[in-house]
Amino acid sequence: xxxxxxxxxxxxxxxxxxxxxxxxxxxxxxxxxxxxxxxxxxxxxxxxxxxxxxxxxxxxxxxxxxxxxxxxxxxxxxxxxxxxxxxxxxxxxxxxxxxxxxxxxxxxxxxxxxxxxxxxxxxxxxxxxxxxxxxxxxxxxxxxxxxxxxxxxxxxxxxxxxxxxxxxxxxxxxxxxxxxxxxxxxxxxxxxxxxxxxxxxxxxxxxxxxxxxxxxxxxxxxxxxxxxxxxxxxxxxxxxxxxxxxxxxxxxxxxxxxxxxxxxxxxxxxxxxxxxxxxxxxxxxxxxxxxxxxxxxxxxxxxxxxxxxxxxxxxxxxxxxxxxxxxxxxxxxxxxxxxxxxxxxxxxxxxxxxxxxxxxxxxxxxxxxxxxxxxxxxxxxxxxxxxxxxxxxxxxxxxxxxxxxxxxxxxxxxxxxxxxxxxxxxxxxxxxxxxxxxxxxxxxxxxxxxxxxxxxxxxxxxxxxxxxxxxxxxxxxxxxxxxxxxxxxxxxxxxxxxxxxxxxxxxxxxxxxxxxxxxxxxxxxxxxxxxxxxxxxxxxxxxxxxxxxxxxxxxxxxxxxxxxxxxxxxxxxxxxxxxxxxxxxxxxxxxxxxxxxxxxxxxxxxxxxxxxxxxxxxxxxxxxxxxxxxxxxxxxxxxxxxxxxxxxxxxxxxxxxxxxxxxxxxxxxxxxxxxxxxxxxxxxxxxxxxxxxxxxxxxxxxxxxxxxxxxxxxxxxxxxxxxxxxxxxxxxxxxxxxxxxxxxxxxxxxxxxxxxxxxxxxxxxxxxxxxxxxxxxxxx
Amino acid sequence: xxxxxxxxxxxxxxxxxxxxxxxxxxxxxxxxxxxxxxxxxxxxxxxxxxxxxxxxxxxxxxxxxxxxxxxxxxxxxxxxxxxxxxxxxxxxxxxxxxxxxxxxxxxxxxxxxxxxxxxxxxxxxxxxxxxxxxxxxxxxxxxxxxxxxxxxxxxxxxxxxxxxxxxxxxxxxxxxxxxxxxxxxxxxxxxxxxxxxxxxxxxxxx
Numbered sequence: 007x008x009x010x011x012x013x014x015x016x017x018x019x020x021x022x023x024x025x026x027x028x029x030x031x032x033x034x035x036x037x038x039x040x041x042x043x044x045x046x047x048x049x050x051x052x053x054x055x056x057x058x059x060x061x062x063x064x065x066x067x068x069x070x071x072x073x074x075x076x077x078x079x080x081x082x083x084x085x086x087x088x089x090x091x092x093x094x095x096x097x098x099x100x101x102x103x104x105x106x107x108x109x110x111x112x113x114x115x116x117x118x119x120x121x122x123x124x125x126x127x128x129x130x131x132x133x134x135x136x137x138x139x140x141x142x143x144x145x146x147x148x149x150x151x152x153x154x155x156x157x158x159x160x161x162x163x164x165x166x167x168x169x170x171x172x173x174x175x176x177x178x179x180x181x182x183x184x185x186x187x188x189x190x191x192x193x194x195x196x197x198x199x200x201x202x203x204x205x206x207x208x209x210x211x212x213x214x215x216x217x218x219x220x221x222x223x224x225x226x227x228x229x230x231x232x233x234x235x236x237x238x239x240x241x242x243x244x245x246x247x248x249x250x251x252x253x254x255x256x257x258x259x260x261x262x263x264x265x266x267x268x269x270x271x272x273x274x275x276x277x278x279x280x281x282x283x284x285x286x287x288x289x290x291x292x293x294x295x296x297x298x299x300x301x302x303x304x305x306x307x308x309x310x311x312x313x314x315x316x317x318x319x320x321x322x323x324x325x326x327x328x329x330x331x332x333x334x335x336x337x338x339x340x341x342x343x344x345x346x347x348x349x350x351x352x353x354x355x356x357x358x359x360x361x362x363x364x365x366x367x368x369x370x371x372x373x374x375x376x377x378x379x380x381x382x383x384x385x386x387x388x389x390x391x392x393x394x395x396x397x398x399x400x401x402x403x404x405x406x407x408x409x410x411x412x413x414x415x416x417x418x419x420x421x422x423x424x425x426x427x428x429x430x431x432x433x434x435x436x437x438x439x440x441x442x443x444x445x446x447x448x449x450x451x452x453x454x455x456x457x458x459x460x461x462x463x464x465x466x467x468x469x470x471x472x473x474x475x476x477x478x479x480x481x482x483x484x485x486x487x488x489x490x491x492x493x494x495x496x497x498x499x500x501x502x503x504x505x506x507x508x509x510x511x512x513x514x515x516x517x518x519x520x521x522x523x524x525x526x527x528x529x530x531x532x533x534x535x536x537x538x539x540x541x542x543x544x545x546x547x548x549x550x551x552x553x554x555x556x557x558x559x560x561x562x563x564x565x566x567x568x569x570x571x572x573x574x575x576x577x578x579x580x581x582x583x584x585x586x587x588x589x590x591x592x593x594x595x596x597x598x599x600x601x602x603x604x605x606x607x608x609x610x611x612x613x614x615x616x617x618x619x620x621x622x623x624x625x626x627x628x629x630x631x632x633x634x635x636x637x638x639x640x641x642x643x644x645x646x647x648x649x650x651x652x653x654x655x656x657x658x659x660x661x662x663x664x665x666x667x668x669x670x671x672x673x674x675x676x677x678x679x680x681x682x683x684x685x686x687x688x689x690x691x692x693x694x695x696x697x698x699x700x701x702x703x704x705x706x707x708x709x710x711x712x713x714x715x716x717x718x719x720x721x722x723x724x725x726x727x728x729x730x731x732x733x734x735x736x737x738x739x740x741x742x743x744x745x746x747x748x749x750x751x752x753x754x755x756x757x758x759x760x761x762x763x764x765x766x767x768x769x770x771x772x773x774x775x776x777x778x779x780x781x782x783x784x785x786x
Numbered sequence: 787x788x789x790x791x792x793x794x795x796x797x798x799x800x801x802x803x804x805x806x807x808x809x810x811x812x813x814x815x816x817x818x819x820x821x822x823x824x825x826x827x828x829x830x831x832x833x834x835x836x837x838x839x840x841x842x843x844x845x846x847x848x849x850x851x852x853x854x855x856x857x858x859x860x861x862x863x864x865x866x867x868x869x870x871x872x873x874x875x876x877x878x879x880x881x882x883x884x885x886x887x888x889x890x891x892x893x894x895x896x897x898x899x900x901x902x903x904x905x906x907x908x909x910x911x912x913x914x915x916x917x918x919x920x921x922x923x924x925x926x927x928x929x930x931x932x933x934x935x936x937x938x939x940x941x942x943x944x945x946x947x948x949x950x951x952x953x954x955x956x957x958x959x960x961x962x963x964x965x966x967x968x969x970x971x972x973x974x975x976x977x978x979x980x981x982x983x984x985x986x987x988x989x990x991x992x
Contacts, residue, residue, distance in 0.1 A: 149840075
């Protein structure tokens with residue numbers, strides 16, 4: 007044993023040194039929450055599209071700055087835009103549509119004007135109603151509104167380009183240019199629009215915090231300058247940061263409460279400092295080794311692994327507490343004696359728990375692999391500490407106090423064992439059965455990923471208000487359009503346009519945006535040119551010129567232009583947002599996205615997408631929900647596999663009948679917990695299923711401890727199990743108070759599961775022939 | 787630019803009630819009243835061999851809007867209301883502009899209602915007003931104040947002559963083009979709108 011202890015010391019020191027080195031180098035925690043989600047298994051192209059969409063659209067922030075006084079709103083907007091520019095954290099800010107940017111846009115489109123027709127004009131020409139266009143042009147030229155000038159009459163006599171530009175859809179329909187700034191007046195306030203593109207990833211923790219800190223400072227200054235100003239914000243980065251901040255806060259709170267609670271508990275129960283030091287040593291060694299192993303194996307750890315991993319401390323304590331509480335048994339005089347007494351129990355306990363964690367490795371979530379390794383190493387390290395070091399560091403004498411505690415522990419055991427409680431037991435079993443059936447009837451499975459997110463209420467309110475003011479709906483769905491080249495993609499989009507416009511009119515969707523609405527395909531531009539030539543300028547231009555007194559039309563010495571393409575739109579153009587929809591150009595073809603908002607009837611949209619080859623409907627939220635559903639089912643399977651894997655160990659040790667009795671507490675806990683939670687209205691989902699895997703391990707631990715004990719030691723064991731329960735609740739159970747629904751579900755399942763396992767654990771203890779002899783002989 | 791001209795035009799038409807308001811305060815255009823008349827417009831555009839002439843009638847209805855009906859050389863009409871501008875050719879709608887899309891139109895309509903209420907402060911925001919002459923024969927020159935607005939820079943100046951009513955207006959644009967409009971036969975009436983006018987205003991709803 008001595009060598010083993012020394013060897014362990016060497017290992018722990020090595021781990022500590024490694025950790026120290028890594029800390030000195032500076033540890034970066036992976037904070038990208040999207041890395042936790044499983045990758046789309048089947049289609050790398052779709053996954054890449056989703057990633058690109060998240061990256062591009064996720065970097066955009068939209069702000070509406072409102073004030074009752076128009077000038078104040080505009081000043082505040084300008085200050086906000088300037089502040090953002092100066093922060094260095096944005097790649098671009100859009101505030102003022104400067105006159106020249108609009109003019110430049112017109113100039114960009116101008117050479118291609120012969121191919122650009124508004125939808126209405128195109129329909130008119132296709133139907134042979136070119137005369138309407140002529141009439142309109144004449145009305146404009148002669149009417150009180152003097153738009154025409156000589157140059158325009160020469161180059162675009164029927165004003166086709168102004169009409170085309172005027173009819174382009176606006177991404178934010180309720181906002182209109184007011185002296186160069188997009189704004190809307192609502193409820194007595196003027197709101198101006200500021201948009202920006204971030205130059206960092208919204209899900210990266212450091213960038214998030216940097217940006218939000220900077221933004222808060224800018225906001226403060228703007229409010230100081232213009233009191234009474236309203237700033238509404240919309241952007242992935244805001245939600246991401248609020249979520250991370252909440253999660254970090256909770257981690258610190260939970261860890262602190264957990265640690266303090268454990269310390270207090272140990273002091274109160276053991277009334278001595280040495281058990282406390284030993285507990286802290288076991289925890290400390292476990293944490294150090296877990297960190298070292300995690301960092302060594304994975305390079306970087308994810309914050310979620312930390313959150314769950316540090317909570318694991320509660321389970322590591324189970325073994326430590328079994329050993330420490332053995333001091334309450336007056337028969338066990340020496341530390342080694344105490345160790346020998348509890349060793350079988352805690353060995354089987356850790357064996358079954360490690361089996362439980364190993365099954366986590368089979369889960370497809372990358373984050374859970376880290377949790378599994380982190381937890382398994384931490385647990386094993388604590389166990390090794392308990393077995394190899396604690397006996398050497400322990401004070402010798404058994405405790406004198408504790409009679410009351412033991413008497414209380416006796417209560418639960420006698421409830422299950424003594425005859426006089428038979429009726430109560432039957433009543434309890436009956437009640438549980440009824441509750442279980444009620445729960446089964448209420449059991450709801452909810453895999454919807456949107457219900458798992460805890461979105462900040464204030465941000466959600468701002469988003470709703472901003473959407474209302476700007477006239478946009480929300481949504482994450484989009485169409486992925488694939489074409490052999492840019493032209494192919496545009497033509498595919500054009501085929502979609504008819505269906506999408508109809509769907510929008512019908513209310514199947516609220517709206518959509520497609521590059522083809524702004525940039526027609528070359529084929530269409532060619533068509534338009536032919537239409538204009540055959541049905542407009544050919545038949546009508548000479549008479550028109552005569553009516554207006556246009557002298558000999560100088561034949562245009564412009565070269566035959568090519569076609570308008572997306573490449574013509576540069577970064578400064580008001581249409582620059584279109585470039586974000588072109589997500590892929592390469593040898594494999596071109597991919598465009600067509601974002602959809604307010605999808606109310608997905609079936610119709612799917613039908614529209616199926617009618618055009620190369621188009622797919624992508625529903626990221628829906629896909630994740632479907633994935634979570636599949637993984638929930640897999641987790642339940644893992645649960646079964648876990649149990650089966652644990653059985654051999656248990657049957658080997660306790661025989662068939664004994665093994666079945668040991669199986670009772672964990673089985674009851676696992677089966678009953680979801681049903682009881684259902685009564686409280688809590689839905690079952692993937693995270694609850696994963697928690698059940700841990701409940702199984704913990705349940706086995708308690709059952710094994712109870713099974714391994716004998717009459718003389720029974721109450722001490724019960725005390726140890728009770729202590730284990732309380733420490734588990736202090737760590738995992740606190741997760742039930744998290745604001746993140748996924749974590750909350752996890753915590754509640756563990757809370758209820760371990761409690762049930764505890765209450766039923768004495769059932770596992772049974773009289774073996776040896777034990778009944780002991781009982782008759784020794785008594786209590 | 788469109789709206790700027792029209793804004794100026796209508797605002798100038800309402801100089802009349804204002805001018806009359808001096809000696810005759812009761813003659814502002816109140817609810818239910820209309821101001822109607824004929825116009826002859828001559829437009830000079832650089833690059834065209836001749837000027838473009840048109841003539842027709844106009845009708846300003848208090849609280850509703852303006853109908854500008856061209857009879858010669860084509861049958862076209864422009865209906866302007868606070869929300870919409872509609873252009874019609876041969877009785878059929880050929881263009882519709884939502885004021886919300888071009889909000890300086892909304893500003894013009896604020897001016898309009900302000901003018902109807904006898905409040906000229908709104909006018910003074912957009913233009914510098916230079917009034918000369920007396921009640922029977924006056925000249926007003928308007929120059930846009932807002933040099934930054936691209937729409938405003940289209941207009942160089944607006945010169946209006948009038949006596950009892952507005953007689954003529956001359957609009958000069960920055961690119962050298964200019965319009966001259968003569969008005970005649972103006973009258974204020976309290977008669978109800980004709981069904982046709984009602985229909986036209988009805989078209990001009992968003």
